[in-house]
């Protein structure tokens with residue numbers, strides 16, 4: 172650090188070359204100090220140290236170097252001093268430059284509040300959970316109770332008590348997955364929610380009005396409308412004077428509540444060993460609006476639900492008096508309902524967990 176309190180002679184400066192080097196060193200010292208000044212306080216201290224009127228370095232140079240300078244150096248000292256002063260004044264007039272280090276540090280940490288935020292997606296309930304909820308709410312409003320049942324069943328509840336003895340050909344309607352047990356054939360994954368009809372009636376006397384949402388399993392080949400594990404909602408209503416008209420009325424109500432007035436329904440005679448008469452409920456295809464396409468297998472309709480009046484033989488298994496009681500039952504495919512309602516053209520989309528698909532149903 173050049174000591175400006177000493178005279179040129181004391182510093183050993185005797186010619187113009189040495190003088191030039193001395194001022195060059197001074198300028199470097201100042202520049203270094205200016206670059207290190209981090210805030211307003213340090214900047215002010217820098218100004219006082221170099222340009223302060225009473226004891227700043229410029230003042231000291233004037234007093235200690237210029238005034239007593241020998242005649243041959245006086246002019247050069249004056250010139251260098253003026254140049255140094257001009258440089259100091261120019262630098263000190265621009266504080267941001269002097270605080271370059273501080274500015275650079277602040278810049279690195281700068282937060283641009285005008286930048287768009289990072290969107291964090293909130294998870295959504297799976298579309299099937301939402302649809303299951305909606306179906307339940309509709310039936311709850313007209314007096315049905317929601318009940319639950321086991322997914323692992325016995326052949327008795329899945330078949331026999333539903334009027335399908337061991338050698339009944341109707342068992343072939345459902346490709347069954349059996350659970351490996353020491354005695355083969357003892358347990359199976361329920362192929363439909365209908366076993367809960369039996370379990371409920373065994374325990375409860377009429378009037379009965381239940382729906383049973385749950386998962387069922389079949390050895391079906393997956394395609395656009397078939398999965399090997401899917402949801403059904405079983406419905407059962409038994410009382411003293413229930414007719415097929417009641418079923419039709421309940422279905423119409425449900426379809427209008429769930430789909431709105433646009434989707435049409437139709438019943439088609441069908442066969443189930445545990446209902447008589449039996450029907451399949453179809454909804455008009457949303458893709459082709461009835462013209463025929465891949466989704467509806469060119470028929471214009473998508474099967475939603477198997478149904479019918481409870482076969483009197485079933486009452487025999489649960490101890491109900493078939494002469495006194497009558498009722499209807501139905502079993503609907505939940506994925507098919509969701510497909511129809513939301514225009515989903517492949518059932519497999521429900522199970523692939525692709526967030527681009529799932530996110531659509533907020």
Ligand code: FA5
Nearest residue numbers: 363365391397398401475476477478500501502504507
């Ligand atoms: C039954 O499962 C009967 N238990 C329904 C029933 C209940 C009839 C009560 C009478 C009284 P079905 O096999 O047709 O029926 O299946 C019912 C519904 O499940 C079908 O209408 C369809 O919507 C849906 N479904 C059937 N198989 C599949 C599958 N592999 N993938 C997705 N949905 C299916």
